[in-house]
Amino acid sequence: MSFLSMTRNIAENLFKGPSTRRYPKEKREYGLKSRGMIGIDIEACIFCGLCSRRCPTGALTVRKDQKEWEIDRLRCxxxxxxxxxxxxxxxxxxxxxxxxxxxxxxxxxxERQALRDAADAPAEGKE
Ligand code: SF4
Ligand code: SF4
Incomplete structure (x- = not known):
């Protein structure tokens, strides 16, 4: 490395600032299409279990009788x-x-669905 290029390198590094991020103070901005955490709108779920059957890592569990949907985030x-x-x-x-x-x-x-079905159902003996 010549003296000139070394001086240029030093000058650049003096004014450029660090290349690394000061995490956790400075958090990374992910792109809008980044694939991140799976979330569910539990009230819209019909507990068909398709997601858990197709999940290649077995991260999802669906319990239809309990109206529950569960994810093991470390498996996803x-x-x-x-x-x-x-x-x-x-x-x-x-x-x-x-x-x-x-x-x-x-x-x-x-995630557990609210028991709205029970509340919406007609009272026993009525139709
Ligand atoms: S069980 Fe899974 S696939 Fe079925 S509706 Fe709920 S989230 Fe969707
Ligand atoms: S690993 Fe399973 S839970 Fe994670 S995104 Fe794939 S199918 Fe969904």
Missing amino acids: VFCGYCVEVCPKKCLAMANHYSPCVTERAAAVHL
Whole structure:
């Protein structure tokens, strides 16, 4: 490296600022189409189980009788297949990732549908 190019390099580095980000103070802005955390509009879900049957990593569990949908975020590989196959289009990928966890159990996220069906159903004996 010649003296001239070395001086230019030093001058550039003096004024350019750091190449790295000061995380967590400075967070990365992800693109709008980034494949991130899977979310669900649980009220629109019909608990058909298609997402869990098609998930290649077994990250999803659907319990129709309990009206529950569960995701193990540490198993998800962000393939987006569940979002694609959902007949109600109630799954979506956010453009950011889920928060870090220190225990495996903390990565399991459960959503339960409100028991509105029971409230909406006609009272016993009435039709
Ligand atoms: S595929 Fe969609 S509607 Fe079916 S259980 Fe999964 S999230 Fe619910
Ligand atoms: S994005 Fe892929 S790996 Fe993640 S829950 Fe959906 S189907 Fe499973």
